[in-house]
Amino acid sequence: MNQPAFEFHDLSAGYGEKTILRELSGTIMPGEVTALIGPNGSGKSTLIKALGGFLPFTGRLSLLGREVNQTPRRELGRLIGVVAQQANVKAAFTAYDVIGFGRLPHQPLLGRTTAEDERAVLNAAERLGIEHLLFRPVTELSGGERQRVLLAMAVAQDAPVCLLDEPTSAMDPCQALRAFTLMKELAREGKTVVVVAHDINAALSCADSFIALRSGQIIARGRAVDLSAAVLEALYDIPFIPYVSSRGDTVWHPVSNRS
Numbered sequence: 001m002n003q004p005a006f007e008f009h010d011l012s013a014g015y016g017e018k019t020i021l022r023e024l025s026g027t028i029m030p031g032e033v034t035a036l037i038g039p040n041g042s043g044k045s046t047l048i049k050a051l052g053g054f055l056p057f058t059g060r061l062s063l064l065g066r067e068v069n070q071t072p073r074r075e076l077g078r079l080i081g082v083v084a085q086q087a088n089v090k091a092a093f094t095a096y097d098v099i100g101f102g103r104l105p106h107q108p109l110l111g112r113t114t115a116e117d118e119r120a121v122l123n124a125a126e127r128l129g130i131e132h133l134l135f136r137p138v139t140e141l142s143g144g145e146r147q148r149v150l151l152a153m154a155v156a157q158d159a160p161v162c163l164l165d166e167p168t169s170a171m172d173p174c175q176a177l178r179a180f181t182l183m184k185e186l187a188r189e190g191k192t193v194v195v196v197a198h199d200i201n202a203a204l205s206c207a208d209s210f211i212a213l214r215s216g217q218i219i220a221r222g223r224a225v226d227l228s229a230a231v232l233e234a235l236y237d238i239p240f241i242p243y244v245s246s247r248g249d250t251v252w253h254p255v256s257n258r259s
Contacts, residue, residue, distance in 0.1 A: 002029060002030055002031070003030075003064065003065060004027035004028060004029055004030070004062075005028050005029060005030040005063065005064060005160070005161055005192035006027065006028040006051055006061070006062070006063055006161075006192070006194075007026075007027050007060075007061075007062045008024055008025060008026060008027075008051075008059065008060060008061045008062075009025045009059055009060040010023045010024075010025060010058070010059035010060065011023070011024040011025070011050065011057055011058075011059040011060070011061055012024070012057060012058045012059055013046055013047075013049075013050040013055045013056065013057035013058075014046065014055075015046075015055075019216070020043045020046040020216045021043050021046055021047060021050065021057075021216045021217075022215075022216045022217055023059065023217075024047070024059075024217065024218055025218075026211065026218060026221060028051075028192060028194060028211075029192070029209070030160070030190065030191070030192045031187055031188070031190050031191070031192070032187050032192065032193070032208035032209055033183050033184060033187045033193040033194075033195060033206050033207045033208050033209075034192075034193070034194045034195070034207065034208070034209045034210065034211060035195055035196075035197065035200075035203040035204060035206075035207035035209070035210045035211070035224065036048070036194065036195070036196045036210075036211050036213060037197075037200050037203060037204075037210055037211070037212050037213070037235065038212055038213035038214050038235055039214065039235060039236055040198075041215075042213040042214050042215060042216070042235075043213045043215075043216040043217075044165075044196045044213055045085050045165050045166075045196060046216075047211075047213065048082075048163050048164075048165045048194065048196060051063075051068075051080075051163055051194065052076070052080050052082050052163050053068045053069070053071065053073070053076050053080070054082075056069075057069070063076075063079060063080070063161065064079065064160065064161075066079075074105060077104070077105030077157075077159075078105040078106065078159060079159055079160060079161055080159050080161045080162075080163060081102065081153075081154035081155070081157040081158075081159040081161065081162045081163070082154065082162075082163045082164075082165075083147075083150050083151055083153075083154050083162075083163070083164045083165060083167045084165055085165040085166045085169075085196070089138045089139070089146070089150075090139065091139075092137040092138075092139050093137065093138055094134065094135050094136060094137055094138070095125070095130060095133045095134050095135070095136055095138055095141070095149045095152075096121060096125075096134040096135055098138055098149050098150070098153055099121045099124055099125060099134075099149060099152045099153045099156050100113065100117065100121050100153075100156070101153055102120075102121075102124070102152075102153040102154060102155070102156035102157035102158075103117040103120060103121070103156055103157065105157065105159075106157075106158075120156045120158060121152075121156050123155075123156070124152040124153070124155035124156035125152055127152070127155055127182055127185075128148045128149075128151055128152045128155070128178070128179070128182070129148070129175075129178060130145065130148050130149060130152060133145060133148075133149065142170070143170030144170040144171040144172060144175055146170075147167060147168065147169070147170050147171055147179075148171070148175060148179070150167075151164070151167050151179060151182070155182070155186070159191075160190070160191055160192060161191065161192045161193075161194075162183075162186060162191055162192070162193045162194070163194050164183070164193065164194065164195040164196065165195075165196045166196055166197060166198070167179060167195065167197075168180065168197065168199075168202065169197075169198070176202060180202060180203075180205055180206040181206070183195060183206045184206045187208065195207070200232070200252060201251050201252060204224045204227065204250075204252075205249065207224040208223065208224055209221070209222065209223055209224055210222065210223075210224050210227055212231055212234075212235055214234070214235055219231070219234055219235065220234070225250075227252075229241070229242065229252075232252060232254075236254065238254045238255070238256075239254070239255050240252045240253065240254050240255070241253050241255055
């Protein structure tokens, strides 16, 4: 059996004196896309930050067998690629520069960019379809284009784990589909992908498994194909009806519970 990518026990985390996550226990497996689902304020983004080592926490949290709170930040940078929910690049870096930031954990301090770094940047841009944006300042790009650049940065980083918080929220449907397809490809390449998306159908279209959060606690988890209407109603306080497409995909639709 594969070693879990993440293993956590009695994990609690929050901001200052405000606790958001309350004694979570579970595992996240490698080579899979795990979707974090739940209503606003349920703790999805907080869990992403805790997994990435960006928040203090209590309890146990390990990444690939290493205790996260005992792992140096630079080493975590080689292990985890992150796309934050509200990432914002204000300086006039080009898209090429920003994607190249993903290579910094692999470079010695004050080291020069190598041919391998350049190949990683160009490959990531190609996978996101943004080769034509490489030498434009990111401040001139649309929100969706900037998100594709940030996702390319995580791809160029080539870390075994990708933590993605609402990575497609500003993308049009075509580009969001491309991004979710890429997530599936990364998982098939052996990477661990954890993604937060409010569009549960889009997230589940690429997910192997799900973790359902509400009020800072896990109320359900399992294989994506086994998600039920009961779990969704417990999450969002509204009934859901499944529809099956001509391709056999299940799509969930919320319905009014008023008579």
